[in-house]
Every structure is written in C-alpha cells, then in structure tokens.
Amino acid sequence: MMRPLLPLTAVALATAALAAGCGGDDGGTATVLKDGDVVGMQNLRFKPEHVQVAVGQKITWRNDENIGHDVKADSGAKFASDTFNKDGTYSFTPTAAGTIKYECTLHPGMDGTIDVVAK
Ligand SMILES: [Cu+2]
Numbered sequence: 001m002m003r004p005l006l007p008l009t010a011v012a013l014a015t016a017a018l019a020a021g022c023g024g025d026d027g028g029t030a031t032v033l034k035d036g037d038v039v040g041m042q043n044l045r046f047k048p049e050h051v052q053v054a055v056g057q058k059i060t061w062r063n064d065e066n067i068g069h070d071v072k073a074d075s076g077a078k079f080a081s082d083t084f085n086k087d088g089t090y091s092f093t094p095t096a097a098g099t100i101k102y103e104c105t106l107h108p109g110m111d112g113t114i115d116v117v118a119k
Pocket of ligand 1: 044107110
C-alpha cells in the first residue's frame with residue numbers, strides 16, 4: 001500500500017519547488033518600486049529581492065545593517081558599487097527593458113532581480 005504513495009510525493013515536492021520560483025525566497029513576485037522606494041540590505045539579503053521598475057526609473061539600495069555590502073550586476077546591465085556601510089546608498093538607473101540579475105559580491109546567496117519594463 002505504501003509503494004504508490006512515493007511517486008505522488010515526488011510530484012508534490014517538484015510542484016512546490018516550481019511554485020517557489022525566482023530563487024525561492026520571495027515567491028517569485030516582483031515588488032513594483034515607486035519613486036522614493038529603496039531596496040534595503042538587511043540580514044545578508046536584499047529587501048525586497050525581486051523588484052520591478054520602469055526604464056529610466058532610478059533604483060537606490062541602502063545598507064540597513066552594520067556589515068559592509070556592495071551591488072554588482074551579473075547579467076542584463078553593467079554596474080558595480082564599492083563596498084558601503086550602514087546608511088550608505090548606491091543608485092543605478094536602467095536604460096533598457098529586460099531582466100537584471102545582481103548580487104552582493106561579499107555574501108554568497110545575497111542576490112537580487114530587477115524586472116525593467118517599458119514605460
Ligand atoms: Cu553583502
């Protein structure tokens with residue numbers, strides 16, 4: 001009787017993994033940034049990790065903890081900050097629609113995604 005249950009369990013787990021999406025940390029849903037919103041850096045994470053902005057809309061990151069962080073694009077754009085400390089900020093303005101993947105080079109797993117949409 002137990003044997004038929006195993007494949008079902010595997011399917012359920014695979015489905016759950018797919019549903020998580022986008023790294024699994026933010027449910028895959030992009031937070032639409034408004035002018036003046038910032039992406040925080042806290043507990044070795046970008047908050048929120050997945051954002052959406054329009055072409056030409058400035059994105060500002062702010063370090064909210066007593067650990068240095070940086071911001072470097074991995075794909076979809078070219079930017080790289082110096083390391084900055086608590087209350088320090090860094091900004092980037094995307095000029096083309098697409099998906100930007102970025103990271104903090106100091107902390108493996110501290111990654112973010114920006115969906116840049118046409119105005
Ligand atoms: Cu970091």
